Amino acid sequence: MNSNFSIKQLVELDACTRCGECQVACEAFANIDSRNDRGREDLVSPSARLWELRAFLKGTRPGILSRLSGGREFDESRLKDLAAGAYRCTTCARCVERCPVGIELRRLWLATREELAAAGYSPEELDVIRQAVADEHNIVGYPNVERASWVDYMVEAPEDGYIRRGALVVYFVGCVSSFSPAVQSIAEAYAQTLDAAGVSFTILGEDEWCCGFPLLAAGMSRAAEEVKRHNIEKIRSCGAKAVTFSCPSCYKIWRDEYSIHLPGVELIHSTQFLARLIAQGRLKPGQLDLEVTYHDPCDLARNAGVYEAPRRVLTAIPGLRLIEAKHVREDGHCCGGGGDLEVTDVELAGRIADGTVRSLLDTGAHSIVSACQQCKRTLVSSVQRQELENEVLDIVEVVWKAVSENG
């Protein structure tokens, strides 16, 4: 039985028409460096990969019918090639948007990774993440007691360190914003903004464990069960009415996997909460003369359906001019930082980011604004790599700037 694949997914394998539109949309495939010998580069293409997956799954069944309908027996080498293709994907879901048949390709790739990881074909680098989450409950492997250290680095850190009993909202910061110096400013800005809006919120500090998304993306969803149980229990025990996130990946996995266990608890991304606070007059952004272009984070936009909230936030800031790029919303480019690609092929992730930066800056805007700490990290790295003068900001940083300048 193909337990990692649902009946619907197996139907999808037979619904593919090999039109190749997914390949046209795939930024990983577009940025393959053929000089880099990593086996069958063509399997980075969603189209080729789907048919290889189909051949593999059908080939696991005996009989002439499966062979006649494309099933093949896979040796170790062929499985390694499939894995090399499957793990060089950012799970950005651009392919899903282009598929005329409506195949949920992103879910198919995650199921493929589950299948490959269970058989021992996941990249070794991802075992480091799994071990880090198991040992330290975060993806970087640092002692989780340091998770809220970003508060200590603040110029004006609150005395309570944002840990407040009885708060109505939990701000789930996420591993990247907590531990990566390049984007700790996102956590700072959001926390300060929530305070300015008079929101009753708290962070969990060391009681916040990794949301499990990197493990899910690695095909190791079972390894994420412990952290999920812990986080759910923490929310229940603190009695929060809502959980807010500055990380779209955290937001997405909480919405998809946690919400069923937390009935009545609202899950809201920072862009949605900021839009609400502005709409209800709790935040009054001041004048900010800035020309920006907005980059839709894949896990917030295509994968969670949030497109307009961030735009309402940006257009509510007086003086800010938003210039839309050519490829936005469902057609937005990927930053290269998703799907654990930075772990499995950092150079490919970098090339994807470089292309996205060039496309965004074609608008003529000086600043790129996103709503994801991972996007900010990869896009900042790209801007530096290309020796550009432009800046990359998270939307919460833009809002905090506007709010704090308004006094």
Add this chain to the structure above:
Amino acid sequence: MHESLMFEIGKWAAALVFFAGVWGNVSFWLTGSTPRGSGRIAYAVRRIIGLALSPRAWGRAVSVVIFQKGVGKGSPARTVMHLCLALGLMELFFIGSGGNALIEYGLADFTKDTAWFALANEIGGLLLIVGAAIAISRRYVLRLPQLRAPAGTGEDAVIAILIGLGVVTGYFAEASRLLADNVAAEAAANSFVGYGIARIIEGMGANWHGLHASIWWMHAALGLAFFAYVPFSRLFHVFSAVLLSAADEGRPAEPQTDAGSVYGVSGN
């Protein structure tokens, strides 16, 4: 009688292969997991019945099959290609083959020369030619990179040959039938392609009955081979993709979150 028996055998052999292929695919699907681990066959039956009883599912299926909704997403050339191939095949299968079967069994109130029937089949064939020409051009002339996958390119050639030869033999079969049956020009002109070919070849003075029979058998064999091949090729998407489309309830709209609680410190 002998020929009818041969055709019946061929027809049932093709049907057997077709349904064996369908069974192979469906039984593969049923190895998948179900939500909450429910029984696979029971789940599948419930879903199919649910879709069959859902007007919205039918609406989605019809909009995809007849109106080709979303099929050519992002590519006008592919939209036209698929429209031609899909409508051409549907016409020739349902109206052409179905109509001929009704005529054969004496159940039709029309003949092969009835204007609408003849015209529909000619147009069906032309649609296939246009669709196939675009498909061949994209693959072998323009050599679009997304169509140059390593696996399955043999399949492209098989499908193109079956369709191409099927259409050609179809028109020549019609041309030879018009000559063999000495169909009056006024009626024959409805089969405008076949009639055109007939006008070109009539000077050959061949044994039109014999020629028609031979070409008809080639055409029948190609059609049956095409039918039998469907479940073993990407052509099976005509069933699986329609099933997916019928079941696809689309994505929910972006939630409107501006009006919710601000969870203020003061309790507001």
